[in-house]
Amino acid sequence: MAVLLMAAALVPFVANAYWLSAILIPWLILSLVALGQNILMGYAGQLSLGSAGFMAVGAFACYNFILRVPGIPFIVAVILSGICAALVGIAFGLPSLRIRGLYLAVATLASQFFIVWSLDKFAWFKNYDPAGVITAQKIMILGHDFASPREKYWVVLVIVLVLTLLAKNMARGSVGRGWMAVRDMDVAAEVTGLSLLRTKLQAFAISSFYCGVGGALFAFAYLQTVEPSAFTIELSFRILFMVIIGGLGTIMGSFLGAGFILLMPIFLNVFFHTVFGKSVDASIASALEQIIFGVMIITFLIYEPLGLARLWQLTKERLRLWPFRH
Amino acid sequence: MLSNKILRRGWSGVAAAVAMWATAAMSTSAMAQQPEQYFPVASMRVGPYNAMGTGIFGGVIDYLNYVNIKYGGVNGVKLVYEECETEYNAARSVECYQRLLNRGDQKMLLWDPYGTPLAYAVIGRVASDNVVLAQAGYGRTDAADGRVWPWVFGATANYWSQIAMKLNYIQQKEGGIDKMKGKTIVHLHIDTAYGREPLPAMRQIAKDWGFNLIEIPIAPPGLEQQSQWLQIRQAKADWVTFWGAGAGMSGTAITTAARIGFPRNKIIFVTFGGAEEDMIAGGAQATDTNVVAMVLPGKQWPLIADIEKVLYSDGAGKGNMQNPTRVGTIYYNRGVIAAVNYVEALRNAQKIHNKVGKPVNGAEFRDGYEALDYTIEARRKELGIDGMLPPYKLTCRNHEGAGTFHMMRWDGAKFEIVTKDWMGANDPKMIRQLIEDSAEKYAKENNITLRDCPN
Secondary structure, X not given: OHHHHHHHHHHHHOOOHHHHHHHHHHHHHHHHHHHHHHHHHHHOOOOOOOHHHXXXXXXXXXXXXXXXXXXXXXXXXXXXXHHHHHHHHHHHHHHHHOOXXXXXXXXXXXXXXXXXXXXXXXXHHHOOOOOOOEEOOOOEEOOEEOOOHHHHHHHHHHHHHXXXXXXXXXXXXXXXXXXXXXXXXXXHHHHOOOOHHHHHHHHHHHHHHHHHHHHHHHHHHHHOEEOHHHOOHHHHHHHHHHHHHHOOOOHHHHHHHHHHHHHHHHHHHHHHHHHOOOOOOHHHHHHHHHHHHHHHHHHHHHHOOOOHHHHHHHHHHHHHHOOOOO | OHHHHHHHHHHHHHHHHHHHHHHHHHHHXXXXXXXXXXXXXXXXXXXXXXXXXHHHHHHHHHHHHHHHHHHOOEOOEEEEEEEEEOOOOHHHHHHHHHHHOEEOOEEOOEEOOOOHHHHHHHOOXXXXXXXXXXXXXXXXXXXHEOOOOOXXXXXXXXXXXXHXXXXXXXXXXHOOHHHHOOOEEEEEEEOOHHHHOOXXXXXXXXXXXXXXXXXXXXXXXXXXXHHHHHHHHHOOOOEEXXXXXXXXXXXXXXXXXXXXXXXXXXXXXXXXXXXXXXXXXXXXXXXXOEEEEOOOOOOOOHHHHHHHHHHHHHHOOOOOOOOHHHOXXXXXXXXXXXXXXXXXXXXXXXXXXXXXXXXXXXXHHHHHHHOOEOOOHHHHXXXXXXXXXXXXXXXXXXOOOOOOEXXXXXXXXXXXXOOOOOEOOOOHHHHHHHHHHHHHHHHHHXXXXXXXXXX
């Protein structure tokens, strides 16, 4: 574990700017968002489709805090935007007390559309910027401008690590047990004395907090612009797929799933361009990439429905025994 | 276990890929004899905008190859390119930007993603990376002020000029600005940065002329427009300025307009969603639709005819277009002109910085781009593009260029040009003032000192 941490912290000294700013930073951020989605979906069993909407809340809250509160440290702004997202998450989590399953997913879909619509509609959120695409402010912590990819990576890494550790402990402790009890059978959970209202809304709040922080980081450390159309329903779906492919109810799965969904299309694009170069028509190559990606998802789901996290676990067990099998 | 089998099989695949990649890398380094200049191609060949992506980037790649084959490059410098798929997605395009930023020991000179949201996504990075953002007719409008945005160029026009040109055309049809009072114009737009971009200029003109402006957004990808067009009928709109993208959205607009009985000759399409593919998607009902053109279509231009001869004729098979009949269409010609800008800028940069026959860097290329000059007729004829684009030149202060367009009418099979000459805003000074005010406001908010510009 310590070795892994050291490696993560020292990566910027070997990786170039492309790897940091185009691969590692978005991967870490989307892992955090997937983790948020996993808390709600994998641990608490509440199917939600609004994660990109909560990310948008986080991104715009962060923009507005930095704009309107002079001298606010970036970390404080990020935490506050997470709290904003959590409040919105609680509001949209209220229907979960009455409906469940796919119906809840449809209800949370409303949050996605409502949030993006209201950010577009009310120009105050965008400080009356006519084009609606705002350049994100600098990341200032203690008077230092975290501008280079390396510095941004460290900021993201620290935030993601701390929140991941928190999530891991929450999932292991009484909070997580509450979520899982609700997930497995909410009537039984209520009979044993668990407050459904509290547990469900808590899951919504914490999940949205993670999404909000992720959204703020996505806008400030990765895209460097703040705009509603970056947080479309498509992103929500991609986050959902990350959780399903990574493994429901696992911390590791969020990271693996985010890596797969985010990096596999990029890898395929790079692969096709380097291997086939210009000998294959680029239009065909682009279409092929999408086909292969789709086939890979289906194959994974057929052979390992429990996700990449399970695959990882099996491989680890195998390697422990290698080369002597049972 | 099956999963382990897959893992084991996967390893051999990875090993093979690494081996292939290694040989590919070795062969390219061995061939690097002639000096090379590298251009990134941020294409979009899949997704809703693939007709635009394949046409425009096919044109760009064809022109780069054409210069290599016909002239052996630019003063002996071979033009090479790398392609990356953005899918018109801002996050993917940022990854592409970072991926293509460096190629071997060369850095890319320019970034031309052909999408306003994609241009916005990198506009804050280009200055520090020394990369020219060539947003030919799209992108952030107030970047036409070269004092605030030295690295961003909008040649030949931008969206504020375009909307002003459309309104100018409408007032001429209606019989003068005084007749515009009380008229209703609907701006029906896709709900992205691109769709909203013309609004500041349009609102200002609406206020000045006294017509009633109604803004109706359509959520992307815009394949459902029934309620919006009913709203247009209720408002008894006189004209519709349609600001969409993708053949699906354009076709839907035309068929829905036909269904509610809105006359097509009162709809004006935007440059980026107004090509043959968009009209064909609308079927027979598309006849009479107005479309604004920044670069004129057709094969009658000597350059396009020659590209077709060199790259496509007699099964030469060197062209990038999968469907060779698309050579000479709107998107294709626009791509060619974009690449003409790259190459002319490179030529200028070599001349200005005494590097004829040598590769240039980003800062030198920027100077070359700023020196683009299409006012000399002899040069336009030499390039074979005379008449295809408006004569213009860029200056330190003016990064927009012409700001003029042609209006075209779809006759059911092809476009015919309606306007006699290139046409711009009724009051270009007013648009320029809006642009500079907006840019100055941006500079003030972001503590940018204005670059000192002589002209």
